[in-house]
Amino acid sequence: MAELIQKKLQGEVEKYQQLQKDLSKSMSGRQKLEAQLTENNIVKEELALLDGSNVVFKLLGPVLVKQELGEARATVGKRLDYITAEIKFYLHSNQDEGTAPFSVDSWKA
């Protein structure tokens, strides 16, 4: 009887730990995304400061590839949107994962 309970408890503890790990992973991913978001915001603003006389390059590996200013602005804007969407997605998944540990806890308690 006691063993059974212990086993169950063990299982729940593992589940809980797994959930914790997932949570921390998603947290770190989210932090990365947020950093990228701020960076891209700055790039966007700086591109806005430039005019057509400047040549814009993009670093692809060891190569600096020439880009047009307008193209660069568009690309950066798209990237920003993508990042914000990913953050939202992470938020939702976090919420789900966040509540689950608590339910496990309540069961344990």
Add this chain to the structure above:
Amino acid sequence: MEAPADPGPPASASASASASAPLRAPAVARLREEQEKVVTNCQEKIQHWKKVDNDYNALQERLSTLPDKLSYNIMVPFGPFAFMPGKLVHTNEVTVLLGDNWFAKCSAKQAVGLVEHRKEHVRKTIDDLKKVMKNFESRVEFTEDLQKMSDAAGDIVDIREEIKSDFEFKAKHRIAHKPHSKPKTSDIFEADFANDVKSKDLLADKELWARLEELERQEELLGELDSKPDTMIANGEDTSSEEEKEDQNVNVHVTHQVTDSVTSSSCYKDVTHSELFSGQLNGQVNCSMNGSNSYHSNEDEDEEDDDDVGGDIENENDHDALGVGDHSIPTIYFSHTVEPKRVRINTGKNTTLKFSEKKEEAKRKRKNSSGSGHSAQELPTIRTPADIYRVFVDVVNGEYVPRKSILKSRSRENSVCSDTSESSAADFDDKRGVLRSISCEEATCSDTSESILEEEQEENHHKKLLPLSGTPEAFSGTVIEKEFLSPSLTPHPTMVHPVLPTIPERKEVLSEVSEEPTKRVSKFKAARLQQKN
């Protein structure tokens, strides 16, 4: 570039801050640690960003001087150890890293503009960090105080109330008018209670009850004042070091030590009489109300505990249990009490008291007065604020004028809250004069007053309890009770208390006479009746 807020340490700090566990030194120490960590973290970040700012400044300078010459002769580094002489050309062309693998070729001036833009961002980050740091510094201060408090265990008292979830509310639940506004969180309340300086909310409330208590005690103590003033003090000091932690309703019996002749504005009391009630808690309250002038030297006392005996009419009044902590700071455990439903308090001008408990008290008093000639031994049991109103009914010309109660009535039908209208004010000014004149007469002859009362019983007076048209409000600081000093100074064997024994008898009459305790007498009628007598 990182966000200035760090969720980790603040979350843990706030979590430990909001823990309702008893205040223990290690927890507080840990909280302080966490907060200090955050503060140091913030400081480091600020340092880092300041360095970045300096770098950008240097860069700006360089950019501004670079285009001065067409080309510079420099030593070009080749790998980690070698240099080669070379030339720096195209001094105005600068390739700027915009971030995220984007580059832009611009002139030196444009580059300066970009750098300026970045510096702006850095400055903003530094400001945010500074704000966070300031926030946490204040938190650290508070935690320090908390720590000191828990270490000292001196004149600071922790007040706790444990919420019982099975607590029934007979009154309506309050509905917030705004849908998402916070409900009143008054139940768990940890307050620092040092010299009545902090925790003003709780204190204000307690002061009111303390005032009522004080009025009661003045009555009692005047009878006892002659007999044993010193033992009171001794008692207080002895028992103040007792430690008790009780959540339930505890009868805190308080006796008042009066150094002056009674002044209504003296708001000081000693808590003694541990022998009367087991589990009694002692402490001392210093409340400043209405410019009180008789302050006892309670600075000698280590603890200042606020004790309050309250009853719950609508489950909202306070009931304090005084406790002195063994290892930690003295703690007051606070709990609400439920007043039995039969109690109804005079809450307005036209209401009367209906009180079955008074019958019991009346019986008790009768026993006392008939049984023993000992005076002032049995003090009235006061468990609730309702009791106070029950006990302290002014005797005006032999009649009972209950004092205006600030308690809410259960049924709400009689609820008239503190009446500050001019008419009533004028009214009770008159009454006060009447009362005083009358009570002066009473003062001279306690016997006659008693005889009058006895007559009343026999005559089966028509009066119910008159509304307190003539009585001052409980906290007005008027000195109605002054007049009862002299009668109480001459303790009468048959009169345990100047006021108390008469009340129950009076109530006996009441209950016998009428089954309509709630019959209301208008203030004017009451005045007329009074004048008749």
